[in-house]
Amino acid sequence: MRTRRDFLRKVGAATGAATLLPTFNPLKAQDILLAGEQIAHLSPLQAASDEDYWASIQQAYTASTTIINLNNGGVSPQPTIVQEAQDRYTRIANEAPSYYMWRIMDQGREPIRSKLADLAGCSPEEIAVNRNATEALATIIFGLTLRKGDEVVLTRQDYPNMIQAWKQREIRDEIKLKWINLDLPIESDEVFVQKFTEQFTAKTKVVYITHMINWTGQILPVRKIADVAHARGIEVVVDAAHTFAHLDYKLPDLGADYAGTSLHKWLCAPFGSGMLYVKKEKVKGLYPLFPNVDPRIDDIRKFEVLGTRSFAIEQAIGQAINFQNAIGTKRKEERLRYLKNYWCDKVKDLPRIKLNTSLKPEYSCALANFTVEGMEPGAIESFLFNKYKIHTSPIVWENIKGVRVTPHVYTTLKDLDRLVEAITYLSKNKIS
Template identity: 30%
Template sequence: MKSQFLLDKSITFLNHGSFGACPKPIFEEFQRFQLELETEPVQFIQKKQIGYLKAARESLAKYIGCEAPDLYFTPNPTFAINTIMRSIDLQVGDEILTTNHEYGAMDRTWNFYCKKSGAKYIRQKISLPIISKEKILEEFWKGFTSKTKVIFLNQISSATALIFPVKEICDKAQELGLITIIDGAHVPGHINLSIQELNPDYYTGTLHKWMLAPKGSSFLYVKKEFQNDLDPLVVSWGYESIAPGESQFLDYHENQGTRDVSAFICTPAVINFLEKNNWKQKSSECKQIVLNNYQRFCDLLGTQPICPITNEFLGQMASIPVKTDKPQELKDVLYDKYNIQIPVMPLNGNVYIRYSINAYNSQEDLDVLYAALEDIIATTDLIKT
């Protein structure tokens, strides 16, 4: 599959999780739409765009298990979460219960809105190593109080690459009458997703990561009873529209002035590529490579796994604890000297090297990383073992 991607072949690319990678056929479709837009922008924006977006929503909804009128496209999950936060009417003393494994941009966004509203952002500690799903749930709900209003949770964490028991948390949150907001940035195309089964109030995910779409393609799902309460992040022609469309929800959030929606409307081509290339099987093979190598890297680095080495907690990426005081320097050395693109990420006082495996990767890529780390350990003081 490596020949299907545009990635620099001189780089060992083990960082699909950050921004994804787009195959040539999908990128060509993306450029085709951009050319169509530039060839006749008025006709495209005023006439064709609405139909293209509807077709894209319908194909995506079928893929992620929800109804097409209940979602719209956003550039990224941060945009989606900002939209939600502006509309949930946080009051002084309200609490948002989350974990200490959330994405840094989300932590910052919640902190911004909590400072504005007087609400509190509760980063409940989930201990490492993970012992079991039941232990995660026990620790998480210790953060619940009578003031908890919102549950916010990433389904797959960024720095620690762990899969969280979102279904169980959503079920209990519903019983308690809490608002549930799920950040599924790493989920679509990575692990099985049925939004209908999870039953969150809000769910955001990316297409440009594991679904292989062009950069800047994500979505926000909103349960029907919350849709008319969701204010647009950008007020434009869709507000009090003179030509109302399918719903106020879509008018407010799809019709936001001049912008290039080419990445969004590639979605049917994206899903076609995944189905044509038997991506579920390829994903399964990638997950096995992730599992096969986890303990090997822990042994090399003198650290312990942060979870049971199973598909219950790990997908196509894994984070290996590494003892270093210089995470940025280690990342730079891996890239500048060894041509390896891989994140080295601090979180909660620990540091992790996170490798991602997709269909363009092979065992040889991880062998290159292993040899580089061996050399760094032998020749520098960047890693302590």
């Protein structure tokens, strides 16, 4: 077992411009360590329901006391240490912007890259820091060499920004998009594999797979689809926006050639932070979204030529990673799934209530979607907020109608009891 001194030394290690800001408030680090020591004998699954431990984690956030935020799937709040880090870096940069930004903070990207690579389980030479999943995935979509008639397989349930990016390539380069229309939830790996592979032909060059469908929280068996694709010489692009720092896995486990994610979702990094993954042997052949001196170089850094951007945001990613590691990704995953199951189990058998998300652990985690018979998603969302001050997200998309509910590690069981109370009311009363 790690000693307190070892823990504080590790979480206080240099990240980014280390001389400018400690990476972790020692008192808060000690609080998390002590809380973790109390449950060290528990498995991640057992720890998921230890409310004393999670109460200590909740105190690290500045969550509203007047609004119950259950739309963390859109963007997650940051722990106080991340907020403070970004504020501090911003203040320092403003003392002499061109000096502190380009000569000091710019040098801090390499330690951040290494920390992200360690969390992702890959080489630092495969990780680029950018602003969000949309930018990362657009870099891939527009950077791939595709020609007229080449086929790309994707689903109508993918994220809209990325669908539009593929459609732009279809218009510009006359590639062919082959669509899969999923009827969710699906609780069979074989069904997913079949739906993708039956679209593969000799002209298929790329398969685009969303690891977790953002509308309902459906998890796809990415590796099984990727293995079939690679056996046919098809490249694999993965949208990992909703699974990185949410599910316990390493990026190479997915079998992806390319992947993109947002760090301001489940990692709780600053708003406007993201990460691009490109398998080392694929870096040279992928064109950057923003031009540089040599777009064909074999250097992951060619994808970071963005001009002036917020170095404070980049540097504060290090604090978010430390916070993630202090909890532990597997422990976090089990807690998030526990919270989802907590409210879903209480409402799934209520009259007029239907869950649009599987409750099997291999097919969902924090995100879930429900509907009320006879009510539009917008009306449900408005009722939840106006009467109960519960913030959710109404969803109307391909084959999907419902309200998405997304708790996070700071969400309390009392918050979810309030949600259950509201859904129970809706099940028994018709709201005009």
